[in-house]
Amino acid sequence: MRRQWWALPGGREKMAVLVLSSFILLLTQPGLSQYTIRTVTGDCSDFTNTSCEQCLENVSCFWCFVDQRCMKYPVERIIPPSSLCPLRQARWGVCWVNFESLIIAMSVVGGLILLPLLCCCCYCCCRKKVCCCCKKKSHGLDEEEVRLAKQQEERKQRREERKAEKRAQYDEIRKKYGLIQDSDHPYSRFENE
Structure with missing residues (x-):
C-alpha cells in the first residue's frame, strides 16, 4: 500500500507550514502571480548570518532579528516560544511583517470571515427551525x-x-x-x- 506524502511522519507539519505560508503570501503580497512558493531543501541553520529573505525562502524556517539567526519553525507549537525569539523580532513568510503583527492580522481576518458565516448559518438555521436554540x-x-x-x-x-x-x-x-x-x-x- 502506497502512503501519501502528507501521511508520512512530519508530512502534516510540512503541509501545515506550506498552507500557512501560502495564506500569508496571499494576504501580504499584491500581485501574487509573480511569486511562486518554493520549498528550499537544506537545514535552516545554514542561512544564519545571511539575510532574512534567504532564510525565508524555505517555508519551514523563521528569522530572528535579535541575533540574525535562521531557525526551523517549531510546528508542534503553533506560535514559537519567546525563548527562541521575541515575537516582535521574529519573521516568518515575509521579512517586513513581524510575527506579532502577523498573528493579530490573521486573527482579525479570520474573525471577519467567520463572523458573517456564523451569522448567516444561524439566520438560515433559525428560519428553517433546524437549530436547537431556535426550535x-x-x-x-x-x-x-x-x-x-x-x-x-x-x-x-x-x-x-x-x-x-x-x-x-x-x-x-x-x-x-x-x-x-x-x-x-x-x-x-x-x-x-
Missing part, C-alpha cells in the same frame, strides 16, 4: 396552547354567565314595568282597541 419544544408548545385555550374557554363561560344575569335583570325590570307581555302580571299593559 421550540413540541411538548412545551402543546402545553402552552392547551393552557391558553383553557383560559379562553373560561373567559367565554364567565362572559356568557354575565350576559345571562344581565338579561335576567333586564327581564325582571321589564316585567315590573309591564314592558313584557305576561298574562299573570297584575300590571299588564292595556291594549288600545
